[in-house]
Amino acid sequence: xxxxxxxxxxxxxxxxxxxxxxxxxxxxxxxxxxxxxxxxxxxxxxxxxxxxxxxxxxxxxxxxxxxxxxxxxxxxxxxxxxxxxxxxxxxxxxxxxxxxxxxxxxxxxxxxxxxxxxxxxxxxxxxxxxxxxxxxxxxxxxxxxxxxxxxxxxxxxxxxxxxxxxxxxxxxxxxxxxxxxxxxxxxxxxxxxxxxxxxxxxxxxxxxxxxxxxxxxxxxxxxxxxxxxxxxxxxxxxxxxxxxxxxxxxxxxxxxxxxxxxxxxxxxxxxxxxxxx
Amino acid sequence: xxxxxxxxxxxxxxxxxxxxxxxxxxxxxxxxxxxxxxxxxxxxxxxxxxxxxxxxxxxxxxxxxxxxxxxxxxxxxxxxxxxxxxxxxxxxxxxxxxxxxxxxxxxxxxxxxxxxxxxxxxxxxxxxxxxxxxxxxxxxxxxxxxxxxxxxxxxxxxxxxxxxxxxxxxxxxxxxxxxxxxxxxxxxxxxxxxxxxxxxxxxxxxxxxxxxxxxxxxxxxxxxxxxxxxxxxxxxxxxxxxxxxxxxxxxxxxxxxxxxxxxxxxxxxxxxxxxxxxxxxxxxxxxxxxxxxxxxxxxxxxxxxxxxxxxxxxxxxxxxxxxxxxxxxxxxxxxxxxxxxxxxxxxxxxxxxxxxxxxxxxxxxxxxxxxxxxxxxxxxxxxxxxxxxxxxxxxxxxxxxxxxxxxxxxxxxxxxxxx
Ligand SMILES: Nc1ncnc2c1ncn2[C@@H]1O[C@H](COP(=O)(O)OP(=O)(O)OP(=O)(O)O)[C@@H](O)[C@H]1O
Ligand SMILES: [Mg+2]
Numbered sequence: 001x002x003x004x005x006x007x008x009x010x011x012x013x014x015x016x017x018x019x020x021x022x023x024x025x026x027x028x029x030x031x032x033x034x035x036x037x038x039x040x041x042x043x044x045x046x047x048x049x050x051x052x053x054x055x056x057x058x059x060x061x062x063x064x065x066x067x068x069x070x071x072x073x074x075x076x077x078x079x080x081x082x083x084x085x086x087x088x089x090x091x092x093x094x095x096x097x098x099x100x101x102x103x104x105x106x107x108x109x110x111x112x113x114x115x116x117x118x119x120x121x122x123x124x125x126x127x128x129x130x131x132x133x134x135x136x137x138x139x140x141x142x143x144x145x146x147x148x149x150x151x152x153x154x155x156x157x158x159x160x161x162x163x164x165x166x167x168x169x170x171x172x173x174x175x176x177x178x179x180x181x182x183x184x185x186x187x188x189x190x191x192x193x194x195x196x197x198x199x200x201x202x203x204x205x206x207x208x209x210x211x212x213x214x215x216x217x218x219x220x221x222x223x224x225x226x227x228x229x230x231x232x233x234x235x236x237x238x239x240x241x242x243x244x245x246x247x248x249x250x251x252x253x254x255x256x257x258x259x260x261x262x263x264x265x266x267x268x269x270x271x272x273x274x275x276x277x
Numbered sequence: 278x279x280x281x282x283x284x285x286x287x288x289x290x291x292x293x294x295x296x297x298x299x300x301x302x303x304x305x306x307x308x309x310x311x312x313x314x315x316x317x318x319x320x321x322x323x324x325x326x327x328x329x330x331x332x333x334x335x336x337x338x339x340x341x342x343x344x345x346x347x348x349x350x351x352x353x354x355x356x357x358x359x360x361x362x363x364x365x366x367x368x369x370x371x372x373x374x375x376x377x378x379x380x381x382x383x384x385x386x387x388x389x390x391x392x393x394x395x396x397x398x399x400x401x402x403x404x405x406x407x408x409x410x411x412x413x414x415x416x417x418x419x420x421x422x423x424x425x426x427x428x429x430x431x432x433x434x435x436x437x438x439x440x441x442x443x444x445x446x447x448x449x450x451x452x453x454x455x456x457x458x459x460x461x462x463x464x465x466x467x468x469x470x471x472x473x474x475x476x477x478x479x480x481x482x483x484x485x486x487x488x489x490x491x492x493x494x495x496x497x498x499x500x501x502x503x504x505x506x507x508x509x510x511x512x513x514x515x516x517x518x519x520x521x522x523x524x525x526x527x528x529x530x531x532x533x534x535x536x537x538x539x540x541x542x543x544x545x546x547x548x549x550x551x552x553x554x555x556x557x558x559x560x561x562x563x564x565x566x567x568x569x570x571x572x573x574x575x576x577x578x579x580x581x582x583x584x585x586x587x588x589x590x591x592x593x594x595x596x597x598x599x600x601x602x603x604x605x606x607x608x609x610x611x612x613x614x615x616x617x618x619x620x621x622x623x624x625x626x627x628x629x630x631x632x633x634x635x636x637x638x639x640x641x642x643x644x645x646x647x648x649x650x651x652x653x654x655x656x657x658x659x660x661x662x663x664x665x666x667x668x669x670x671x672x673x674x675x676x677x678x679x680x681x682x683x684x685x686x687x688x689x690x691x692x693x694x695x696x
Contacts, residue, residue, distance in 0.1 A: 007378070007379065008376055008377065009375075009377040009378075010376055011366060011374070011375035012370070012374050012375075013372060022546065030406060031409075034406040035406075038399075038403055041395060041399070044529075047505040112389040114367075116367065116383075116385050117365075117367065117383065118366040118367050118381075118383070119409070133678060205374060271369040275292060275368055276291075
């Protein structure tokens with residue numbers, strides 16, 4: 001055996017459940033930072049409007065939804081103006097949807113890295129989800145403007161905002177881990193992702209308030225972790241409505257389950273990524 | 278005694294190879310999982326189909342000491358890249374165990390971490406981080422990296438505008454300044470011009486001098502021999518030979534040249550047919566069959582002949598000529614030029630010609646054979662016999678990277694005289 005003083009790496013076939021090596025992840029934190037920066041830079045460099053897209057996408061969606069759902073369908077919006085109601089829902093949703101599709105595609109998109117260099121693979125989908133946060137904050141500026149315009153003051157619940165953003169991020173990472181690892185094995189996932197996101201949006205209270213759903217079906221809605229998160233987002237930002245703590249609690253629990261199972265599945269499949277990708 | 282820094286024991290790697298790519302579509306998996314139980318019942322007692330997997334490495338064991346440069350050679354598909362991929366933890370072994378001491382840096386196909394849209398500057402930081410450097414380290418080495426790559430002027434240009442040589446120079450420069458304790462290098466000299474190749478080799482040599490360990494995979498035997506101390510020969514995933522580097526290279530080159538079809542077998546022939554040359558190979562002076570000749574070293578051209586109907590007193594002159602791979606004739610050499618004639622030839626035999634020093638530069642060449650019997654053309658097979666010449670230390674300077682500008686090499690004595 002080698003001297004046991006300095007850092008010895010053992011390489012062996014791994015069996016069963018492999019714990020996440022947190023120390024190693026910490027050592028590679030700079031790579032996470034650089035990959036995130038790369039994703040942001042590349043996107044802003046390749047597009048003419050750059051950061052403006054972060055605003056254009058949710059603002060146009062808001063306008064269209066306001067016309068069709070707010071004006072024409074007379075969608076109820078808990079007594080707040082429909083535009084800001086829907087924008088406060090679109091904000092976390094747009095981030096979630098973009099982060100999910102970016103991380104779902106991230107591993108396959110980094111095939112040349114994965115087959116040529118070693119680093120903790122968890123970094124790839126995580127960086128993809130992180131990169132979307134910049135867009136989120138840019139789009140947030142529009143919301144602040146709208147809050148001034150509509151004279152809406154957030155309640156103390158705004159303190160929950162970082163926690164809710166964290167939950168959204170973890171939900172995107174958790175589901176992203178599942179999708180990206182599946183995508184390596186089954187390329188059909190690429191076609192499933194946009195479809196999944198579309199369906200997911202309609203079962204989340206983005207364009208309609210939770211109150212539109214009959215009380216007895218709320219438990220069903222609670223199974224969708226983004227339902228509780230988006231509802232709480234809106235409450236914390238617009239201060240019109242108390243947060244539904246039960247729903248948020250269930251959502252948080254489900255997000256933790258998605259994340260842990262995602263990490264487990266990812267770690268399990270990770271050892272074959274370089275061979276099959 | 279230097280300490281052991283790499284210890285590989287019984288390392289095996291099995292790959293699955295389907296008829297198609299490794300990944301399946303969802304539908305296939307669904308169909309498979311429905312079919313599987315039935316298939317399992319049908320297959321009871323039958324062995325697992327072997328052709329679905331391949332052992333890229335089979336029970337390979339070796340050790341490397343600190344500061345050693347180990348060459349890994351073998352034919353295409355021998356498992357060299359697989360070995361480096363396992364050592365650098367890109368893929369997992371199927372069996373076996375490795376112990377490594379120190380930070381591992383690998384260079385398998387340089388530049389794969391680059392993003393085409395980002396500038397050289399940004400890519401240096403990104404690639405450095407991918408290889409495991411922190412930004413403080415990269416900043417410290419930044420100027421050195423740029424100078425080594427010789428791309429000062431293009432440092433703010435997106436790398437998609439780089440020529441492939443510049444791209445690879447930058448990537449090599451980053452990786453070479455990484456200062457890992459163990460450096461794994463796979464075939465990275467294939468691109469880049471001769472000057473840069475030399476620079477890379479020099480850099481790797483320096484890395485080893487600084488007491489770090491290098492594992493080097495290449496098909497360039499000259500580079501391998503000048504850089505490495507020891508070598509491992511891999512053959513279909515198994516370690517066939519391990520020794521001091523020169524004997525490993527000779528062993529590799531002596532593995533008989535497997536041409537698809539013998540060009541002398543059914544070729545057209547000119548001449549009266551009193552003799553037929555039926556086989557050809559190269560040999561070392563010790564009689565070892567070689568796969569390739571080496572610039573500046575002794576080589577034996579061997580022609581197997583069949584004596585069909587020569588009279589015993591007839592004088593035979595064997596001849597061969599060498600062409601470039603573009604079929605441009607370089608020389609021909611009849612034995613009778615040296616006043617050598619053969620008489621009383623056996624029914625079958627080998628005619629061998631030892632060339633004490635081969636003045637050909639590295640490359641591929643073609644050989645033709647002729648035979649004169651009593652001054653008349655007896656046999657001229659209309660077939661080019663391919664040979665390969667690989668670089669070696671022709672000038673005795675320790676540099677095997679010979680010029681391939683033109684097929685011939687010369688060396689002599691230089692002097693300056695005052696008038
Ligand atoms: N991801 C993979 N899936 C299936 N088979 C693979 C995979 N990677 C390599 N192989 C197989 O493993 C064997 C060894 O390949 P490897 O790349 O190690 O060869 P090599 O010695 O590097 O060859 P070369 O000199 O051509 O670079 C080959 O038969 C190859 O087809
Ligand atoms: Mg290879």
